[in-house]
Amino acid sequence: MEQDSFQLLGYLLALVQAVGVVAAAHAVFTVRTAQGAIAWAISLLFMPYLTLLPYLVFGRSRFDAYIQARRQADLQMHRAMAELDWRPWVAEAQAARGSEASQNLQVLARLGRQPPLANNQVLLLIDGQVAFAAIFEAIAQAREVVLVQFFIVRDDHLGRRLQSLLLERAANGVQVFFLYDRVGCHALPRHYVQHLREGGVAVHAFSAAARSGLLNRFQLNFRNHRKLVVVDGLRGFLGGLNVGDEYLGGNPHLSPWRDTHVELSGPVLACLQESFAEDWFWVTRELPPLLLPEGYPGGEVLCLLVSSGPADAQETGSLQFVAAINAARRRIWLASPYFVPDESVFAALRLAVLRGLEVRLLLPARADHRVVYAASSLYAFEALEAGIRVFRYQPGFMHQKVLLIDDDTAAVGSANLDNRSFRLNFELTLFSVDPAFAGTVECMLQEDFSRSRELDQEESRRMHRLNRLGMRVARLISPIL
Known part of the structure; x- marks a missing residue:
């Protein structure tokens, strides 16, 4: 036997x-x-x-069925929006094309299929306490429509605060639309969603298979990694923060959590609402209400919103970084929790060093995903050998996704520097052209660098062979992480 x-x-x-x-x-x-x-x-x-x-x-x-279905849904959504006289501020954006930086945005505009729009206000929100205080305050003042979308939502203290606030607004006649990713929220209890639904909140889970007719119900690759909130078409938020206590420092292993969000006001909110509408239409085949206020408080920031995803005709997620890096003339500062770049992005960074630019990379010193951290570490040492200055953020886990180009262009969003964000996830990145806002981002990153340890070549040489072998194995599978 x-x-x-x-x-x-x-x-x-x-x-x-x-x-x-x-x-x-x-x-x-x-x-x-x-x-x-x-x-x-x-x-x-x-x-x-x-x-x-x-x-x-x-x-x-076998993603062709999904990609074609998603593209068809987007086409139907834009046809439905054609009657709304959407994007009324394009003429203003056309008039703002004078500077070299704004010219560079035209490449990203063609890549991301959204126009650069002038006269916006952008406020930097550093870390979760500040960001969620602003988000919750805006939602509490909502009078007409609230759009909410997150990749991860926890049924913890922060998640229940959001739930309570959305229910309170819905009870007062505000239309509330809540979209969460099915994979990112796999641990979210059913009763959390059911309570929202019973309280009048329109709530749905985003899934790649939602309407595509795919037979593979276990297809988990296409995740909606976007994080956005829009209140009454007047105030918008996006960045790297999800909804969970760990984003406020609740996880002792990763605390204090370092992240960055932005608050927006101005014409660019039309594009932010349009991004939400595409995802909502994919799930429901209905448009949420989209608000176009008569006017906004005057702003000076030129903004471009780049929505990227696996159904794009181009590899938008990767090419947006290549375009931004190639446009730099003096410096490139990049902050990312995961540095597992493809060849095009890594080559652009190496060429930037050869052009004489100052290239800095800010990475976490703590790991939340060990295999990804190992692969990222090997790329970090290779970046160091190419002349890129690499810093490890020391106080806690660093999760922000921030790019600073020269003295006037900054980007904040949800996209990591890895294959999943480049080609598989739905992501959202705000590019802005404004010396004052770029200066604020510079001050923030300077503070982060001051709390970081810069890597050196000797550290790479001292590394044990077994550690290097583990990193190489991790890098071998990095394209599928």
């Missing part, structure tokens, strides 16, 4: 190995990027017992 069990186990292992070979061939022919195809193929050939199940869940690339 024992011999039969071993024989059966041998057959099973051989079957898994054979299926791994078939899956590796499938990956070579179907995965969209060369890096991802290589990573999947090698791992399936040599580690099928560990990677076959993840590939069946995450790696299946």
Whole structure:
């Protein structure tokens, strides 16, 4: 009997190995990027017992049905919006194209399919306490419509504060629309959502398979990583923060949590509402109410909102960074929790150093995902060898996604510097051209650098070979992280 069990186990292992070979061939022919195809193929050939199940869940690339369905839904949504006389401020934006920085935005505008819009106000919100205080204060003053979208929502103290506030506004006649990602909120209890729904909040989960007709109900790759709030079409918020106590420093291992959000006012809120409308229309086939106030308080910031996702005709998530880096003339400061760049972004950074620019990279010193941290560490040392100054933020986990170009252009959003944000996630990034706001971002990053430890070449040389081997294995699978 024992011999039969071993024989059966041998057959099973051989079957898994054979299926791994078939899956590796499938990956070579179907995965969209060369890096991802290589990573999947090698791992399936040599580690099928560990990677076959993840590939069946995450790696299946029969995404054409979804992409076509999403593009068709976006087209239907924009047709429905055509009657709203949307984007009434484009003429003002056309008049604001004089500077070299604003000219650079035109590339991003064509890439992101949104116009750069002038006369906005942008306020930097540093860390969760400040950001959520502003968000909650704006929602509490809502009179007509509140749009809320987050990747992660927890049923904890902060999550229940948001829930209570949305229910209070709905009870007072405000139309409240709440969209959360099904994967990011996998741990969110059903009763949290049900309580919102019973209280009059229109609430839905975003899922790639929501309307695409995909047979694969376990397809988890396409996640909506955007975080935005719009109140009455007058005040908007976006950035890196999700809804959970850890974003206020509630996780002792990662505390204090370092993050950045922005508050917006002005014509760019039309584009922010349009981004929400695309995702809401995908799930419901209905448009949420979109508000166009008669006027805004005067502002001086030129803004461009770039919404990126897997259904884009171009690889918007990656190319927006390449375009911004290539436009720099003096310096590039980048803050990201995950530095696992593709070849195009890494090449643009290396070429920027060769052009004589000051290139700085701010990364966390603590890991929230160990495999990603290991892969990121190897890229960090390679960046150091290329002449990029690399800093590790010391006080706690750094989660902000911020880019500073020269003295006038800054970007804040949800996109990380990794393959998932480049090609798989739905992301949202605000680019702004304004010396005063860029100066505020510079001061913030200078403070972050002062609390960081700069890496040096000697640290790389002292690294144990086993650590370096682990980093290389992590990098091997980095395109599928």
